[in-house]
Amino acid sequence: ELQAGVTCSCDYNTSADHRELAHSQQLLTGSIYSPGSPLFLPNGADMMNKLTACLRAHYPLFGFREVITPNIYKRSLWEKSGHWDNYANDMFEVRGRGATGVKENADIGEDEVFGLKPMNCPGHCLLFASQNHSYRDLPIRYADFSSLHRNEISGALTGLTRVRRFHQDDGHIFCRPDQIEAEIKKTMDFIDLVYGDIFGMREYRLVLSTRPAEKYIGSVEDWDRAERQLKSALDSSERDWTLNEGDGAFYGPKIDIILKDAHGKEHQTATVQLDFQLPQRFELKYDAPGKDGEDLSRETPVLIHRAVLGSLERFLALIIEHYNGRYPFWISPRPLKILSVSQKPEELQHIENVAAELAGVQAGKARKIPSRRPNIQVEIDTSARPLGKKIREAKNEGFNFIIVIGPQDAEKGGLVLRMLNQWDEARSLEILGLTLGPDGLAKDPK
């Protein structure tokens, strides 16, 4: 397997950091009107959307279903969840007509202020509570790509790594206590698949944090059973893992994933966090068969918070640096550029046809839904400048493929394809070949 870390030959100390690359590749910009909220230009939005699409494509495999939940909730919700007491400084408050906050002891929903959500968990608890669940229906797994806001102090804001507005590949699993181990194993498999098979980042280690000595909720038996299941899942992962004894949150043990990037730098990315508390606070229940032949009983599920990539913004910063701005074809914001040789009308027409074919669109035609053709972002340079200059420019811009179309191509229908910056040449050619068809492809060996 091709490992990005192995083939990377750049000198990290002299290579640009993600902020410079993000700027020079026109991925994003910032604004004094919204400090800490990146504005993604088309190239950056393209990469963010591809990260999202990649995770989304694997959700059926792991039983997750996406949900869409509100950005703002009344203060009462954040009191119920505990955020109002413990997290208020890092949250934004939302006011307006009907949410003035002036009325004391108001009913829920009356004049209360809203909080702008810093995380999705309370909303997912509301979703779980809105339906009846039998023990047979569990686990219920919700995924959510919603935007989140945390009020970092302005001095701490930097690039894509410390922001106020971000997105997570967030997920919550509501399961029975006896399902913890299987769910943790599945999550570890998901993490392995995404980091290893998709990004070629196979170097990471796992850290288990267990019950604190003093302050914790739930019974020692619940903790012990959960920790046994976590350890068993970690053992069967065949990865190095270490123990941070007593370092878990007061509401449950967790596993952190520490990733080593192409340059040997470590990043804390994915987290798997057990939670005995939130289901209690939201009085979540499922119907379970009664013990000893009794009637149905109402049991409290365990909640597992999990993110595979974590903050998509932070992960984007990581892969910008990991690939040093030279991305694999599938996630590249500049996969392909077509250059004209001359300005002849038939040549320009042929370029338009090829571009439409590559982009998977046909003028005036609806795409089949669901589509079986990936969209490929195609850029075109038909300016009257010398070809050599246009090629140099396209190379500098970091396009994965450059296609040159001349007058003879317009007649014969052939193309000259130049390969550039490819991490995974075979895979990219396959994708492009499927798109162009096997006969449309004439590869330039240089």
Next chain:
Amino acid sequence: ELQAGVTCSCDYNTSADHRELAHSQQLLTGSIYSPGSPLFLPNGADMMNKLTACLRAHYPLFGFREVITPNIYKRSLWEKSGHWDNYANDMFEVRGRGATGVKENADIGEDEVFGLKPMNCPGHCLLFASQNHSYRDLPIRYADFSSLHRNEISGALTGLTRVRRFHQDDGHIFCRPDQIEAEIKKTMDFIDLVYGDIFGMREYRLVLSTRPAEKYIGSVEDWDRAERQLKSALDSSERDWTLNEGDGAFYGPKIDIILKDAHGKEHQTATVQLDFQLPQRFELKYDAPGKDGEDLSRETPVLIHRAVLGSLERFLALIIEHYNGRYPFWISPRPLKILSVSQKPEELQHIENVAAELAGVQAGKARKIPSRRPNIQVEIDTSARPLGKKIREAKNEGFNFIIVIGPQDAEKGGLVLRMLNQWDEARSLEILGLTLGPDGLAKDPK
């Protein structure tokens, strides 16, 4: 062509409205903690995501590129855009550490409160302003599916049609004055393709609103030239259009699309709104060749706001009622259910294999990115209840396809497929056939 309006035989007056269907089909729920912000359960999120994916798939055809922009901006931005003076009552204010609003005459970004965005236009103006543009680069077209908030009074909130939090298939085109007609034509083509070819809603009319008699900005010449181009685009659309003389906004003329649903009810959905004002307020410029051989000049672009579906939530309400809860395969939240006949292990294993095949996933395998296989949401009922009961239940739940797998299927690999509720049978079979392969499909004629 199959027109949904023609084949619909339901009695609108006795059919449920979208709120009842949305509830009974488990599309969404509401919460007292966030009035006016629907919480989409997996089925509803699935439909919302498919609407988004459908629009997204056609963006390359019409030259739009997606961007991702902040949800909150400092008060100064909303003063610049004019929203603070004209729209403040309908906006939510966002406060927090570093955004207390107490400091008077503060610098931008210092202690100012934020506004939660009700629309994307100002953010897109910031994006445009962040780069240099030549007249050759125009039009620049940004698309954005961001969540938007408008503080509707609580008494006005209802279902998916009057909400506080919603999403638009929002787009902004920055173009030269001479490009207006071509852009309007393209937008009309886009609207026609989506409503007609994808949803089979071919009955809509167009309304042009022109310069108000008294209060307007810009020169009469600019207005006249723009209105001439709008009229010319309308004429070439070959659709009925009417004139609302003097009914345009003070900042530009607009075209409204009034859609007639399957039940003859009219809905205002898409809008195309010209704007001479916002580019001035944001001092947007592009480099244009100087007149009479002079040097480059700096010109102000025209802004076109456009939405094809408009509010995705409102459009979802519309199609729930339009299809009366019986959706075409591609957008159905319940496309397919597999039922077992017995509980034999080899039968259950075969069901799992078929389900994985249909869902386009393979255990432990990364999906190819970009994927050429659509995800199909597959549900399974392997309960020990009688088959007849399971079939009736699946029918009531509105599944498009029901697949029954018995012991003999596990041996031979065949399936019995029952078609249900199909608007477009040929198309659905094609999609399913591509997924299952031509030989895996044995259609039950009943």
